[in-house]
Amino acid sequence: MEFAHILFWLLAFGAVVTSLLVxxxxxxxxxxxxxxxxxxxxFMAGIYVLLVAHAMAVLQILVYAGAIMVLFTFVIMLLNLTKKELADESKTVAQGLGAVAMLFIAVKAIVVIEASAHQVPAGRESFALAGDFGTIEQVGEHLFKDYLVSFxxxxxLLLVAVIGAVVLAKRTL
Structure with a gap:
């Protein structure tokens, strides 16, 4: 097994474990x-680096791990939940949601395993990435041509979230 494969599995395992901790x-x-x-x-940014999508890795760190998590942390600190409020959550609801999530994961795993067992269709032998995969030019082109409305x-949506956070903060100050 190559070093890149081992590193991929370590990064993927780390991403899954930390996602479960969330x-x-x-x-x-x-x-x-x-x-x-x-x-x-x-961990996801590390996987992007393995895919030779360095621009996507940098965007992952700057946008998600940076800006979006600052917003999440601000909201969490603004709510100021106490230990009692956290303990009052219904454990049966959480256990039920966990069971549904595990069932969903099991079904998806079965589908992926069965799909990977089939032969690769003719003409699809190579799944090589395009030469410009993950570059700033490609991301910008898709973002502003294909996904302009979503962007x-x-x-x-982010503007409304910031305005809502300011309104909530003004009430408590």
Missing amino acids: VLPRGRNPLYGALALIVSFV ELTGV
């Missing part, structure tokens, strides 16, 4: 979940 409730401080999400984003709606 969603599994244990009555702890919600900021620990946000920190686990940041580490998960770093603008995301900007409006």
Whole structure:
């Protein structure tokens, strides 16, 4: 097994473990979940580096692990949940959601295993990445040509979130 394969599996395992730390409730401080999400984003950036998409890795760190997580952390700190409020959550609901999530993961794993067992269709022997995969030019072209409406709606959504956070903060100050 090559070093790149081993590194990929280590990064993927780290991303899955830290993602589980985000969603599994244990009555702890919600900021620990946000920190686990940041580490998960770093693992994903490492996978992008293995795909030779260095621009995507940098964007992953700057946008998600940086800007978006600052927003999440601000909201968590603004809510100021106490240990009692965190302990009052219904454990049966969390266990039910966990069971549904595990069932979904099991079904998806079965589908992926069965799909990978079939032969590769003729003419699809090579799944090599395009030479410009993950470059700034390609990302910009897709973002502003193919996904312009989604990009603008995301900007409006972030603006509404910031305005809502300011309004909530003004009430408590």
